[in-house]
Amino acid sequence: MTTLLDRPARRQPSTSPVRAPARRTGRFGDLAAHLFLVGWAALVTAPLLWAVLSSLKTDREILTSPWTVPATPRFDNWSRAWGEASIGSYFLNSAIVVGSALVLTMLLGALVAYALARYSFPGNRLLYHLFVAGLLFPVFLALVPLFFVVRQLGLLGTYSGLILVYTAYALPFTVFFLHGFFRSLPSALAEAAFLDGCSHWGVLFRVMLPLARPGLVSIAIFNFLGLWNQYLLPLVLNPDPDRYVLAQGLAALSVSQGYRSDWSGLFAGLTIAMLPVLAAYVLFQRQIRTGLTAGAVR
Amino acid sequence: MAALRHGKYRFLAGAILPGLLLYAVFVLSPYAQAFYLALTDWTGVSGQVEIVGLDNFRRLVDDPLFLAALRNNGLLLLVVPAATIGLGLLLAALVNFGGRRGSTMVGGVRGGEFYKVAYFFPQLLSLPIIAVLWQFVYHPNEGVLNGVLRAVGLDFLARTWLGDPHLALWAVAGVLVWSSVGFYMVLFSAAMESIPRDVLEAAVLDGAGRLAVLRRVVLPLVRENVQVAFVYLGVLALDGFAVVQVMTVGPGGPDGSTEVIGLGLYRNAFTYGRFGYAAAMGVALFFLTLALAVVALRAGRREQVELS
Numbered sequence: 001m002t003t004l005l006d007r008p009a010r011r012q013p014s015t016s017p018v019r020a021p022a023r024r025t026g027r028f029g030d031l032a033a034h035l036f037l038v039g040w041a042a043l044v045t046a047p048l049l050w051a052v053l054s055s056l057k058t059d060r061e062i063l064t065s066p067w068t069v070p071a072t073p074r075f076d077n078w079s080r081a082w083g084e085a086s087i088g089s090y091f092l093n094s095a096i097v098v099g100s101a102l103v104l105t106m107l108l109g110a111l112v113a114y115a116l117a118r119y120s121f122p123g124n125r126l127l128y129h130l131f132v133a134g135l136l137f138p139v140f141l142a143l144v145p146l147f148f149v150v151r152q153l154g155l156l157g158t159y160s161g162l163i164l165v166y167t168a169y170a171l172p173f174t175v176f177f178l179h180g181f182f183r184s185l186p187s188a189l190a191e192a193a194f195l196d197g198c199s200h201w202g203v204l205f206r207v208m209l210p211l212a213r214p215g216l217v218s219i220a221i222f223n224f225l226g227l228w229n230q231y232l233l234p235l236v237l238n239p240d241p242d243r244y245v246l247a248q249g250l251a252a253l254s255v256s257q258g259y260r261s262d263w264s265g266l267f268a269g270l271t272i273a274m275l276p277v278l279a280a281y282v283l284f285q286r287q288i289r290t291g292l293t294a295g296a297v298r
Numbered sequence: 299m300a301a302l303r304h305g306k307y308r309f310l311a312g313a314i315l316p317g318l319l320l321y322a323v324f325v326l327s328p329y330a331q332a333f334y335l336a337l338t339d340w341t342g343v344s345g346q347v348e349i350v351g352l353d354n355f356r357r358l359v360d361d362p363l364f365l366a367a368l369r370n371n372g373l374l375l376l377v378v379p380a381a382t383i384g385l386g387l388l389l390a391a392l393v394n395f396g397g398r399r400g401s402t403m404v405g406g407v408r409g410g411e412f413y414k415v416a417y418f419f420p421q422l423l424s425l426p427i428i429a430v431l432w433q434f435v436y437h438p439n440e441g442v443l444n445g446v447l448r449a450v451g452l453d454f455l456a457r458t459w460l461g462d463p464h465l466a467l468w469a470v471a472g473v474l475v476w477s478s479v480g481f482y483m484v485l486f487s488a489a490m491e492s493i494p495r496d497v498l499e500a501a502v503l504d505g506a507g508r509l510a511v512l513r514r515v516v517l518p519l520v521r522e523n524v525q526v527a528f529v530y531l532g533v534l535a536l537d538g539f540a541v542v543q544v545m546t547v548g549p550g551g552p553d554g555s556t557e558v559i560g561l562g563l564y565r566n567a568f569t570y571g572r573f574g575y576a577a578a579m580g581v582a583l584f585f586l587t588l589a590l591a592v593v594a595l596r597a598g599r600r601e602q603v604e605l606s
Contacts, residue, residue, distance in 0.1 A: 033396030033407055040389060041416045044480065047435050048419070050442045054434075063440050108317035115313040119306065127314065134325050138533070138587050140560050141580040144573050145331035148342075149324065168324035171317055200309035229424030231540045232560075236568065251426040251544045254433060263440070270430055277422045285415055292421070293485045 048274070055267035062263050074264065081268035089242070090249035091272070097159055097234075097245060098227045101166035105223050108167065109174030110216065114204055116175070117182035118190070128179065134172030139232060150237050157240040165233055170223050177222075181215035182208065218291040221284070225292070228277075246273050332584075335577035342571050354578035364579065366554040367562050370467055371536050374474070374558075375590075379531035381475045383524055386482035389417065391512055393483075394490045414487060417480030425477065429544035432473045436460050436545075460546055463555035470556055473541050474534060482527050489520040525594060532590045536583065539564065559583050 054062045056073040082088040116128050146165070147156075155161025185208065193203045209216070234248045244252060250269050281288060339350045358364050393410040407413075420428065435443050436459040444456040459469045493516060501511045539560035543549045550557040550565075559579060567576035 033392045037389065037392055037396070037407065037413050040385075040479070041413060044417055044420060044476070046446075047431055047442065051431055051434070108320065111313040112317040115310050119310055121307070121310060127318070130326070131321065134321070134329075136588070136591070137329050138537070138580075138583055140537075140539075140563055141332050141584045142325065142328035143563065143580060144335060144567050144577045145328035146324065147567070149328055149331075164320060165324050168320045171321050171325070175317075200305055204313075225422060231424060231426045236564075247424040247426045250430055254430045254544065263434070266430070267434070270427065273427050274423060278419070281419060281422055285418075288422070289414065289418055289484050290488070292481070293488055 051267050051274070052271050054264065055271040057264060059262070059264050062267070077264040077268035078272065081265050081272060085253055085262075085265055085269055086241075086244075086249060087246070087253075087269045087272050090244050090246045093159075093243055093249075094228065094246040097162045097166065098224065100159070100163045101170070101227050102220065102224055104163065104167045105170040105174055105227075106216065106220055109171055109219070110178055110209065110212075111204075112171070113175045113178035114182050114208060117179045118187075118208070128175075131172050131175045134169075135176065139169065143232070143236060147236055155237075157238055157243060159243065162234060162238055162245075165237060166227050166230060169233070170227060174219055174223060177219050178212070178215055181212055185211050217287065221288055221291040225277075225288075332577050332580050335574055336581045338574040338577075340574040340577075342573050350574070354575050355582070357575065358578060358582060361562075363550075363554055363557055364559070364562055367557045367559045370556060371538065371558050371586075373467060374471055374535035374538055375532055377468075377471050378474050378478075378535040379528050381471075382478045382482055382531050383527050385475070385479045386486050386527070387517075387520075387524070389413070389479070389483045390486035390490055391516065394487055395508065395512065395516070414480075414484050418484050419480065420477040421481040423477070425540035426544045428473060428477050429541045432469075432476075432541075433460070433545045436469055461552060463552045466546055466552060466556045470538060470541055470546065473545070474538065478531065478534065482531075485523055485527065486520055489523045490516055493519050525597070529591060529594045532594065533587060536586055536590065559586075 050067075053067075053069065055077055056075070057070040057077075058074060061068075061070055082091075112131065116124055116131075150156050150161050150165065153161070155164065189207050189211065190203050193207045198206065229247060230245070231247050231251070234245045238244065238248065241249075241252070250273055253269060254266055336354055337349055337351060338347050339353070340347045393407055393413055396407040423431075435441050438444060438456075438458040438461065441459075443459065447453065447456045457465055460466050497515060497519075498511060501515045506514065537560055538558040542556050542558050542561055543564070546556040548556075550561050559582070563576045563579040563583070566572045566579065
């Protein structure tokens with residue numbers, strides 16, 4: 001959509017006669033710039049492309065002809081990885097844990113951020129700083145005690161344990177981000193709703209959350225990727241191989257004796273792990289990029 | 299109105315308490331406990347905890363593997379942020395000002411959008427998955443890196459990337475840079491796009507060349523983003539756990555040449571059961587991270603004073 005709109009505007013200068021001389025002198029610079037840009041693009045895409053191609057080859061083909069398209073695409077590698085190597089169930093585990101944690105994070109995070117941003121009460125600043133302080137500490141600091149807290153609660157190696165911990169660690173940034181967002185919303189609408197007899201919950205769910213939609217979408221994308229890519233927390237808190245999440249399971253496969261030599265199977269697993277992210281990226285690339293980078297500067 | 303005010307505190311409790319409870323149990327209390335555990339000799343058996351003061355920290359200073367980890371994280375800290383920010387700035391500048399279009403003659407290159415899309419993608423993959431991929435790329439015989447080098451006649455450059463103690467850490471740093479550049483390129487690019495056109499036009503009218511415009515106008519205006527990038531990348535370099543744990547031999551090898559603090563912490567806690575000692579490593583890592591943030595913020599403040 002946007003690219004279609006951009007195109008005519010961008011082409012204009014080159015057709016206008018006044019710019020023509022400038023264009024000629026710039027040609028060498030343009031070429032060097034393009035060479036460098038293409039070079040980095042190749043460096044980024046080549047390993048990924050290699051992995052996808054290899055996932056459709058036999059082990060022999062991977063070794064002898066790394067750059068050709070496979071003679072016959074071997075989708076059985078994919079089904080072997082999905083079934084025998086359990087990538088399928090790891091995928092499902094990830095979906096369950098990340099999906100639930102995301103919903104919980106958005107709900108609790110939005111509630112806390114909204115209450116702290118739009119209501120004044122004693123202890124407000126303290127609570128806000130308490131939440132934001134979580135951003136300062138490396139997760140490694142909490143790792144050992146966290147393991148025992150989770151074990152004490154009987155949640156080690158369970159979905160609910162992971163979901164709760166994921167949510168707890170996603171809260172500081174979610175609260176921080178949405179707090180700023182709720183503050184920036186105009187208060188006239190909320191006041192009008194209060195005068196019309198709306199309750200606190202009504203104002204939140206009918207007026208403020210719809211207004212905050214862009215912020216909620218950004219932070220949801222940010223959290224989804226962050227949670228989907230978790231590795232350290234499941235590694236420590238989720239020792240049961242049947243419950244491995246995707247990244248954890250794939251990493252374990254790559255070092256396990258049985259699969260170490262099964263290159264095509266591992267490449268297939270790798271490709272299966274990358275494809276949904278790629279698909280989501282192709283569909284929403286603009287939102288994802290702006291969402292993630294906006295998250296960083298805040 | 300009184301009714302509404304009465305309802306206010308009920309509402310606030312309902313909105314804040316669930317999140318706060320979760321946060322207190324799984325985040326705040328472990329952080330607080332870590333500082334206490336670091337002063338004990340706990341091995342995980344309940345009832346057998348003795349406070350040993352700073353003993354754990356004294357042992358850390360004599361632990362050759364921990365010292366190797368400090369060195370390696372230090373090297374990553376020197377290399378990864380600088381290389382990533384440098385490449386990110388260069389690529390962003392090329393995409394935004396590499397072409398000559400528009401009245402300023404400093405316009406974006408054609409296909410700039412495509413480059414951003416391609417560069418950004420690795421950011422979306424999790425580090426362990428990237429590490430699995432690069433483990434294959436670096437493979438001495440079947441890996442694509444040596445394959446490409448041999449194909450273009452550079453056989454003498456082919457190496458056992460992860461098996462050579464002098465190269466393994468650089469291989470790790472390479473993966474971290476590879477995976478991060480796109481993100482920071484897009485971040486810097488957005489900052490560059492938001493620079494008002496007339497500022498650039500004014501500079502060009504004053505006779506500034508393209509490089510001068512970049513150095514004197516663009517760079518100062520994206521400085522704040524560079525600072526943010528430095529903090530984030532510094533934290534990444536002080537971590538390095540996922541890539542090292544999945545990709546390197548050992549992991550952490552060969553000969554501790556890719557050992558990082560997080561890996562030592564993980565091994566001491568969950569392989570050897572030295573929980574007190576591991577907690578001390580966590581505390582050390584915390585203070586390093588804190589120092590990094592303070593240094594970055596201080597540097598920022600000084601620059602702002604200079605500007606005004």
